[in-house]
Amino acid sequence: MTRSMQRVAEAVASDPAACAALTVTGLAELTGTSEATVVRTARLLGYPGYRDLRLALAGLAAHQQSGRAPAVTADIAVDDPLPDVVAKLAYDEQQTLADTAAGLDMVQLSAAVGALAGARRTDVYGVGASGLVAQDLTQKLLRIGLIAQAHSDPHLAVTNAVQLRAKDVAVAITHSGSTGDVIEPLRVAFDHGATTIAITGRPDGPVSQYADLVLTTSTARESELRPAAMSSRTSQLLVVDCLFIGVAQRTYESAAPALSASYEALAHRHRSGGPSR
Amino acid sequence: MTRSMQRVAEAVASDPAACAALTVTGLAELTGTSEATVVRTARLLGYPGYRDLRLALAGLAAHQQSGRAPAVTADIAVDDPLPDVVAKLAYDEQQTLADTAAGLDMVQLSAAVGALAGARRTDVYGVGASGLVAQDLTQKLLRIGLIAQAHSDPHLAVTNAVQLRAKDVAVAITHSGSTGDVIEPLRVAFDHGATTIAITGRPDGPVSQYADLVLTTSTARESELRPAAMSSRTSQLLVVDCLFIGVAQRTYESAAPALSASYEALAHRHRSGGPSR
């Protein structure tokens, strides 16, 4: 890519919306080049001509705008009106989901699914906010007929971890990657030959030391009003959901009946007075 | 708007993407009209000319497409490869978040925030998957120095609900809106004069009967492999987050120190060996 072309490409990249409003001549003037160069650049970018680049730009601009609009300012302030808070939160969590999905290592995930699907039993460790995620994973696994248990009590967790052996799986969930109460039972499980999985936002943290498989969650920025627990939870839950679906797929034969069985069992707990289901 | 113009407008409305790819002449031919009519229609729609309408159309198309693209097929199938599962899940949850944010009644939310911020104590009821959300809300409220408790045991919940009175708040979380185990304690709380809040996907369900305030979560479609619990949880958590931030804002004076205090207290639970924080 030549110098003039770079200038054009730069202008296009830096402000697609503005460029979409410009004609070839306009963009050429803006970048101090000629119309020919603009067209050449468009070609280089993979479009048949400037017209199409312009259309694509309009689309891109619409995208960005839609993405930005709710995040007027990225951070939530103390004096934000409630509608803004809702919009920002929703946007942030969406972003977190996208980041997490993009950053997930499919190989590790696949291996983790395989381990869980074939496990004799599974222990899940998590304390604090991650404890809820641990429970969520456990609930899900139980629903498809697997044997799983969540531990938030570090002592009991270690006591149980001692029982694990090969073919068993231990999962540690910690955002910081350095929560001692979670690392300890994972270490014990690791030492006893179980397959160990870490779900953490810091794949380079101490927890990974004892993890055969590491699933990375997104480490979105936090702010005073928005502690890390919030976005890490969203991210962790997505990973858990992925694990669950993956395992359910692999064990479909047994998972499907188990799912409907648990569903049936709950039906009578819902008052008949309400709208069906 | 004249007949020919209607035809053009219709074509544009029914398939923006296709029209964006068309030239004036093309669109005129497609709609069986003339170029002049197309331009006139564009003017009528508020654009200076067809060129600008087309750009707008491209933007619109990009929007729509972005909504669709990742959802290659909306449902997760048993034989979906893992990367697809991840993408679909992330997309679905993002969609759920957007729906929830869009559907939240700000008046109700604002009132709920006010009630929570001024509550003497808060009880939260939830069983099953919603139980985790209830715990999440409780954890958050506790972190900013409020008195809150989650109940998943229906008997204990009712026993506790009896203690509630005016100025107290009871929150029921149920996706179906008809979970007896959650409705019952809410009813008791309601009868004792507490402010009752329901977080449910069925605002017309029985639970709303005893709720002063109803916060509606999104009721995304579920599928065999993706039980309702999954998307309802995402939605519920967003509502909880909104409540939390709202309350934290209103009680900022006391919430801020409480937040940092709880943070400090946890610091030593993280091994120093890892990367900081």
Add this chain to the structure above:
DNA sequence: GATGAGGTGAAGGAAATTTTCGCGCGAAGG
């Protein structure tokens, strides 16, 4: 310093868009 291989822009040609203008259809009035 000569030579050649691109990068670059000016100008002309093609295609798009916009405007103009007149035709024809239907409604209202004689």
Add this chain to the structure above:
DNA sequence: CCTTCGCGCGAAAATTTCCTTCACCTCATC
């Protein structure tokens, strides 16, 4: 029933925008 008028409509001209060609200029290489 006929005339007249208004107006929607489209063909074609006018204009703008976009694309192509070609000649010039720059810079690296020998």
